[in-house]
Amino acid sequence: MELGYDKTSIPSIFAYSQKLIGHSLRELVSEEEQVSTNLQGQGKGGLGQMIEELFFHYPINSDPGPDFREAGMDLKATGLKKLMSGELQIKERLVCDMIDYEKVVDESFETSLFYMKCHIMLLIFYLYEKGVSKWDLRYIFTVIWKLPEKDLLIIKHDFETIVEKIRHGEAHLLSEGDTVYLAACRKGQKGEKDRKQPYSDTLAPRRAFSLKPAYMRTVLEYVKAQGKSAVSNMEMELPSEGIVTTDQLREHSFEDIIIERFRPFFGHSYLEICDTLGLVPSKSKSRLAIIANVIAAHGSQYRQQNNVENSEEFKKSGIRLKTITSFSNGRVKEDTSFENIDYEEIFDEEEWLDSRLYEIFTSRFLFVQFQQPEGETQKDFDLNKLKLKRVFFWTMPPEDIETAKAYWQNIRQHVLKNEIEPKYFWNKAMHRKFHVRPKGRNAADLVINPNGGKVRKYCYWFNAEYVTNLIDNYSRH
DNA sequence: GCATGATCATGC
DNA sequence: GCATGATCATGC
Numbered sequence: 121m122e123l124g125y126d127k128t129s130i131p132s133i134f135a136y137s138q139k140l141i142g143h144s145l146r147e148l149v150s151e152e153e154q155v156s157t158n159l160q161g162q163g164k165g166g167l168g169q170m171i172e173e174l175f176f177h178y179p180i181n182s183d184p185g186p187d188f189r190e191a192g193m194d195l196k197a198t199g200l201k202k203l204m205s206g207e208l209q210i211k212e213r214l215v216c217d218m219i220d221y222e223k224v225v226d227e228s229f230e231t232s233l234f235y236m237k238c239h240i241m242l243l244i245f246y247l248y249e250k251g252v253s254k255w256d257l258r259y260i261f262t263v264i265w266k267l268p269e270k271d272l273l274i275i276k277h278d279f280e281t282i283v284e285k286i287r288h289g290e291a292h293l294l295s296e297g298d299t300v301y302l303a304a305c306r307k308g309q310k311g312e313k314d315r316k317q318p319y320s321d322t323l324a325p326r327r328a329f330s331l332k333p334a335y336m337r338t339v340l341e342y343v344k345a346q347g348k349s350a351v352s353n354m355e356m357e358l359p360s361e362g363i364v365t366t367d368q369l370r371e372h373s374f375e376d377i378i379i380e381r382f383r384p385f386f387g388h389s390y391l392e393i394c395d396t397l398g399l400v401p402s403k404s405k406s407r408l409a410i411i412a413n414v415i416a417a418h419g420s421q422y423r424q425q426n427n428v429e430n431s432e433e434f435k436k437s438g439i440r441l442k443t444i445t446s447f448s449n450g451r452v453k454e455d456t457s458f459e460n461i462d463y464e465e466i467f468d469e470e471e472w473l474d475s476r477l478y479e480i481f482t483s484r485f486l487f488v489q490f491q492q493p494e495g496e497t498q499k500d501f502d503l504n505k506l507k508l509k510r511v512f513f514w515t516m517p518p519e520d521i522e523t524a525k526a527y528w529q530n531i532r533q534h535v536l537k538n539e540i541e542p543k544y545f546w547n548k549a550m551h552r553k554f555h556v557r558p559k560g561r562n563a564a565d566l567v568i569n570p571n572g573g574k575v576r577k578y579c580y581w582f583n584a585e586y587v588t589n590l591i592d593n594y595s596r597h
Numbered sequence: 598g599c600a601t602g603a604t605c606a607t608g609c
Numbered sequence: 610g611c612a613t614g615a616t617c618a619t620g621c
Binding site: 402403404405407408412498542547548549555557558559560561563594 | 598599600601602603604605606607
């Protein structure tokens with residue numbers, strides 16, 4: 121059969137893929153084929169396979185390699201959702217390749233199946249609509265995404281972190297927050313049995329290598345910025361401004377580079393650090409977060425004109441820098457707040473693993489702790505005098521993610537019943553690690569309630585007690 | 598002393 | 610104008 125493209129050529133496959141844009145498979149596939157195919161377009165998964173077989177007419181093979189074998193490129197269909205504002209957003213992480221616990225421990229990154237399949241991908245973005253058959257989903261963008269060299273250095277380190285954990289018999293303890301761009305995400309049928317892992321008798325849920333939602337968001341941003349519906353990053357230089365360089369990443373991991381930047385400042389107070397960096401001290405409640413971001417981005421090399429917020433790497437990784445303040449005895453002073461609860465998101469998203477809260481709580485965290493000087497009492501507490509005490513990357517352990525799921529279910533259940541008041545949610549006095557509390561400009565600051573009308577803004581919090589405990593756990597090893 | 602609700606400076 | 614990253618103020 122005449123294919124209509126050259127299956128050995130990436131540009132040719134890319135050009136052909138553009139015929140998808142603005143259309144659905146129902147419009148593009150002959151009725152005869154729609155009837156005769158075994159692919160029914162129901163259930164989860166399989167959209168990529170339908171596109172490959174019915175649109176590209178590429179003979180499906182069961183090879184472990186990339187979908188377009190001759191071109192060395194994999195095909196990925198991935199969803200976008202449209203907000204009320206009309207803005208398109210990433211629906212989920214990009215699942216790349218199932219992790220074979222038995223085999224992956226014998227692979228190196230460069231020879232791994234993941235690398236072979238995914239270092240160049242044809243990304244086909246479709247508009248996700250609830251309840252719509254795969255035959256009727258519309259395609260919006262097609263993108264050739266070759267992982268840039270700088271990203272690959274971070275991804276290689278992530279890959280090794282994941283494989284190392286499996287080699288230690290800890291496949292059951294893998295978490296998306298263990299790594300920076302590439303993550304081991306949960307993947308498998310609901311209720312399916314856990315699998316064997318090679319270096320432990322404990323069974324582990326199935327997982328896949330995936331690019332984090334934060335990473336995919338920056339891919340989408342890049343695509344939107346090009347102003348075209350078909351984009352290939354192989355044709356042009358990607359802007360690669362960030363807080364670390366490719367050369368630095370060849371020598372050290374991203375995390376080591378960042379931690380190292382804080383080293384000259386341990387034991388120094390806020391005012392001393394401002395003085396060293398040539399910064400005018402701020403009166404902001406978030407003054408410590410401001411200098412922590414400066415140090416993470418530039419260390420003692422900081423110069424006034426440097427850009428600080430939203431570095432490329434922090435955006436792509438979704439790493440959350442959080443400052444912690446503690447009394448001289450080490451007890452954490454404040455609860456840690458996150459973003460406001462998006463009631464519409466809570467209302468619409470039924471899956472915990474796809475929820476915003478899951479993404480936030482399974483982020484990689486960078487905790488920067490400032491502590492009161494020795495000998496001071498609680499009454500003396502003064503942000504300007506706190507000294508840099510500890511800096512560490514952290515991710516939430518599996519048992520706490522289970523607690524977070526119950527926390528999310530409680531919130532969701534009440535939002536669905538239009539019970540959006542503090543008395544319905546977990547409060548701090550329950551001592552259940554997390555709580556819900558107001559956060560707005562002031563008491564009159566309201567947002568849309570999916571049940572109708574407007575409601576007060578509340579947000580997700582870690583209890584200070586929980587943060588004290590996680591620091592104690594960190595300090596013990 | 599602590600939990601709860603309220604509010605602030607900053608940057609885009 | 611609003612989200613972010615926080616701390617402050619009050620009352621029991």
